[in-house]
Amino acid sequence: MPSRVKAVSMVDAEYLSFRYPDKTSDVLTNLTLRLTKGRTLITGASGSGKSTLFCLMNRLYPDNCDGIVTGRLHLFDRSYDTYEAGEVNRRVGTVFQDPDSQFVMQTVEEELIFTLENFAVARDEMMDRVTQMLEALQLTDYRHRNIHDLSGGEKQQVAVACALIGRPEWLLLDEPLAHLDPETAHYFVRWLDDIAETINIVVIEHRPYIWGDFFDRQVKLVNGRIDYDGPFIVRPDYVFSPIRTERGKEFLFHIPKCERKTFHLAASKMKVAKGDLIAVLGRNGSGKSTWLRSLAREYHEVGLVPQSPAHLFVTSDVTHELSYGHNRPIEDILMRLGLGSMRDHHPLSLSHGQKRRLAIGVMMLSNKRLIAFDEPTAGQDEVSLRALYDLMAERVRAGHTVLFVTHDLSFARIANTYYLMCDGNLSGPYDPSLWDDPGLLRSHGLLMEES
Amino acid sequence: MTFHEMNPTIKFLTVTCLMFGLAFMYNPWTPLVVFLGTLALQTLFSAVSWRRWGLFMIPFLLTALGTLWTSLVFGKQTSGDVMFKLFGNDVTDENVRLAATLSLRVLAFTALSLLFTLTTDPKRFVYSLMQQGKLSPKIAYSVFVGFRFFPILKNELMQLYETHALRGVRLETRLDHIRHAPKLIIPLLAGSIRQAERIAFSMEARGFTGEPRATYEVVAVTRNDFLLASLLFLLFGVSTWVGVR
Numbered sequence: 001m002p003s004r005v006k007a008v009s010m011v012d013a014e015y016l017s018f019r020y021p022d023k024t025s026d027v028l029t030n031l032t033l034r035l036t037k038g039r040t041l042i043t044g045a046s047g048s049g050k051s052t053l054f055c056l057m058n059r060l061y062p063d064n065c066d067g068i069v070t071g072r073l074h075l076f077d078r079s080y081d082t083y084e085a086g087e088v089n090r091r092v093g094t095v096f097q098d099p100d101s102q103f104v105m106q107t108v109e110e111e112l113i114f115t116l117e118n119f120a121v122a123r124d125e126m127m128d129r130v131t132q133m134l135e136a137l138q139l140t141d142y143r144h145r146n147i148h149d150l151s152g153g154e155k156q157q158v159a160v161a162c163a164l165i166g167r168p169e170w171l172l173l174d175e176p177l178a179h180l181d182p183e184t185a186h187y188f189v190r191w192l193d194d195i196a197e198t199i200n201i202v203v204i205e206h207r208p209y210i211w212g213d214f215f216d217r218q219v220k221l222v223n224g225r226i227d228y229d230g231p232f233i234v235r236p237d238y239v240f241s242p243i244r245t246e247r248g249k250e251f252l253f254h255i256p257k258c259e260r261k262t263f264h265l266a267a268s269k270m271k272v273a274k275g276d277l278i279a280v281l282g283r284n285g286s287g288k289s290t291w292l293r294s295l296a297r298e299y300h301e302v303g304l305v306p307q308s309p310a311h312l313f314v315t316s317d318v319t320h321e322l323s324y325g326h327n328r329p330i331e332d333i334l335m336r337l338g339l340g341s342m343r344d345h346h347p348l349s350l351s352h353g354q355k356r357r358l359a360i361g362v363m364m365l366s367n368k369r370l371i372a373f374d375e376p377t378a379g380q381d382e383v384s385l386r387a388l389y390d391l392m393a394e395r396v397r398a399g400h401t402v403l404f405v406t407h408d409l410s411f412a413r414i415a416n417t418y419y420l421m422c423d424g425n426l427s428g429p430y431d432p433s434l435w436d437d438p439g440l441l442r443s444h445g446l447l448m449e450e451s
Numbered sequence: 452m453t454f455h456e457m458n459p460t461i462k463f464l465t466v467t468c469l470m471f472g473l474a475f476m477y478n479p480w481t482p483l484v485v486f487l488g489t490l491a492l493q494t495l496f497s498a499v500s501w502r503r504w505g506l507f508m509i510p511f512l513l514t515a516l517g518t519l520w521t522s523l524v525f526g527k528q529t530s531g532d533v534m535f536k537l538f539g540n541d542v543t544d545e546n547v548r549l550a551a552t553l554s555l556r557v558l559a560f561t562a563l564s565l566l567f568t569l570t571t572d573p574k575r576f577v578y579s580l581m582q583q584g585k586l587s588p589k590i591a592y593s594v595f596v597g598f599r600f601f602p603i604l605k606n607e608l609m610q611l612y613e614t615h616a617l618r619g620v621r622l623e624t625r626l627d628h629i630r631h632a633p634k635l636i637i638p639l640l641a642g643s644i645r646q647a648e649r650i651a652f653s654m655e656a657r658g659f660t661g662e663p664r665a666t667y668e669v670v671a672v673t674r675n676d677f678l679l680a681s682l683l684f685l686l687f688g689v690s691t692w693v694g695v696r
Contacts, residue, residue: 104599113668123669163657
């Protein structure tokens with residue numbers, strides 16, 4: 001007897017448009033998309049609507065944002081509005097971007113049980129399911145670990161386990177690598193490739209190069225419309241050219257050692273010159289950020305821009321922010337940074353790029369000689385990275401020294417001096433010939449084996 | 452049979468009932484007997500570290516002594532036999548009785564609360580409130596997320612202080628820190644709200660809707676729970692009898 005089972009498509013959208021209730025224009029416009037079995041990649045810049053589409057797929061939207069849907073949206077051959085809350089989520093597992101805000105319980109085991117409880121799995125079946133899942137994902141050692149103590153990569157693996165234990169047919173991942181260093185990210189992709197042979201996958205990613213040839217299909221969104229829908233094509237990552245500058249007067253920094261309960265940062269020295277653009281590279285947890293904070297604490301001429309620049313702001317509007325703690329004129333810098341029209345806005349209401357520019361302005365006005373960025377590239381799309389590039393280039397050409405800590409190897413190419421961090425020990429300086437030394441790169445977790 | 456194993460909801464209700472009852476007893480003997488009895492029960496049926504207990508007791512002991520002192524010195528003039536003079540005030544036996552009642556009440560309340568807090572695992576308490584107290588899972592799991600949020604918030608607060616110090620905000624003494632705290636509330640809240648939303652999304656994406664769900668961690672109600680509760684009520688009965696007699 002011929003099979004009458006039709007291949008079920010998870011998402012079947014026709015002329016789908018979506019608008020947030022407080023916005024005047026659509027985030028998604030006339031989208032026609034059918035997701036069938038396999039591994040699909042969804043790319044697009046920030047604001048292209050890919051995250052919105054993602055939330056429509058697992059039906060977090062429109063219920064949680066009162067968004068307005070027009071057109072047809074079917075999930076598993078049923079209209080999206082016929083589902084109860086949480087019903088689709090039994091068939092679709094989700095992993096989010098931020099490893100720190102997707103867990104509820106303390107230990108890995110409790111977290112897995114949380115999913116099983118939600119799906120009303122029989123109690124005497126739960127322990128077996130947990131054991132099986134952890135074994136299948138090679139995570140048995142983590143079973144009783146406290147989630148808070150795991151590294152970012154381990155947290156993402158646990159998040160996958162939590163999504164898969166509900167036995168979904170589809171797994172959705174929203175930029176799961178954004179907070180991981182290249183070595184960890186690469187390991188995660190290979191691991192996912194191994195364990196996810198029988199499950200369909202949708203990944204949102206604006207920098208897919210690290211995934212290698214993981215996907216079979218690619219959908220590219222531009223301004224809420226589909227720009228490309230076809231087979232996946234492996235493309236290299238963005239390329240950033242080195243910023244060349246003249247070196248000026250040299251000065252020396254001594255960074256003291258720093259002891260924490262579980263971590264030891266060795267004392268280090270760094271010689272920098274005006275016009276230097278320095279990148280500090282190393283694995284997650286190798287002590288880069290601790291080192292950077294140590295440096296900023298020790299020297300007043302170092303201006304630190306934290307990963308979320310918002311942490312820096314102490315007043316309630318842009319003008320006050322720039323004139324805080326000194327009485328130099330601010331007009332010129334306000335204009336040069338393109339913040340003139342935002343002068344009365346609250347610093348926290350600015351966009352990420354504007355916040356970063358405001359932070360730079362603050363540093364420029366407080367006469368910092370060295371501007372240090374902590375992980376400025378994490379989770380940024382190409383436009384935003386290009387803006388950061390221009391900003392840094394302009395600063396070093398104006399005679400500032402710029403330093404940044406990163407694990408973004410493509411962006412790191414812009415630097416002219418390198419320091420490497422490994423288990424709390426800083427080594428360097430290296431010049432750009434560092435990129436031709438595979439042994440050195442591998443020992444600092446900076447090389448991805450071609451697979 | 453220990454207070455640690457006792458069902459937290461039943462323990463909570465019992466202790467609350469006792470405290471409520473104590474509020475109506477206006478004699479020094481009832482709270483004294485409750486205080487001593489609670490200590491005795493705690494010694495017999497729990498493994499509480501007395502060092503911790505002592506540390507928690509310090510502020511309340513001071514409160515009790517303060518109460519005693521103020522009601523003796525500033526007590527209302529009452530009739531009765533004058534027992535002794537304090538700073539030129541006549542202290543009557545009525546004054547002494549009142550002072551002892553109030554300060555012993557503080558001690559009895561504290562002993563009961565500590566019996567509960569020091570023998571109760573917060574997680575088990577929430578589970579039990581869900582199972583026996585019919586607390587909605589939405590509220591219960593908010594509490595769990597809250598537990599996880601604390602270290603994250605603390606971390607964020609330290610980072611804010613550190614960055615602000617780097618910007619030249621004077622943060623040398625503890626007083627500076629306290630004075631600066633209001634300015635950190637908005638960035639801290641902005642960050643937390645975003646995080647809370649992400650966690651909420653993640654919970655819903657994993658099938659948590661607040662609807663009825665299965666339970667793995669069963670907090671049972673056993674005969675021992677009622678035995679321990681009866682012991683506490685018995686203690687209250689005895690203390691009342693001693694007081695009224």
